[in-house]
């Protein structure tokens with residue numbers, strides 16, 4: 001397996017980024033990452049009673065919106081495998097009071113969750129570090145974990161289709177973001193990886209095609225000139 005998709009490598013990468021992840025996210029996206037999360041989560045009906053999986057939850061960046069757009073009958077499971085991201089999540093999960101939050105610290109591809117557990121699975125910015133094999137496994141696990149008619153939405157930072165916009169976007173993520181990481185946050189290597197993963201990922205078309213060929217009704221999603229793409233659907 002290509003080293004960049006090795007689970008241990010990814011775990012270490014996010015452990016290293018955890019102290020600066022939130023602020024770096026906001027600075028490097030000019031605050032747009034929050035808007036993109038809101039746009040993602042607003043695309044799906046979160047009104048309960050529902051059991052929702054926040055997949056690749058990080059430090060729970062989506063939780064406050066999942067709480068806001070849900071109602072008190074919902075139960076949310078936040079799953080991530082980076083101990084440091086999870087530690088931050090634990091420290092702030094008490095701020096979420098109107099929904100029940102359960103934290104699952106495990107590798108999604110070896111999860112111990114029972115089949116048909118969720119009405120909804122959401123994930124913001126968790127696709128880019130998945131290999132093609134894992135994207136296929138994501139489909140089969142989504143199928144296994146969702147109840148019938150259960151919905152899902154996954155979105156990720158992507159390379160825009162417009163060539164001129166793509167040129168500036170790539171320059172930004174390959175050069176400016178690592179520069180900010182290095183000089184402002186004293187993190188030499190981790191923020192270089194964003195560009196590497198996004199270049200490999202390109203956009204969610206591959207994910208869309210994998211889901212389309214399985215037991216799902218799916219829709220391709222694109223925001224902000226294709227800087228964020230994703231897939232939304234439900235289990236037939």
Ligand SMILES: C[S@@+](CC[C@H](N)C(=O)[O-])C[C@H]1O[C@@H](n2cnc3c(N)ncnc32)[C@H](O)[C@@H]1O
Nearest residue numbers: 014056057058061080081082085107108124125
């Ligand atoms: C870019 S962060 C996204 C965090 C958050 N969802 C957000 O909106 O910012 C991706 C997260 O996925 C987690 N992750 C990656 N692969 C995973 C796996 N196989 N199992 C569990 N968590 C994983 C990483 O630890 C990281 O916290």
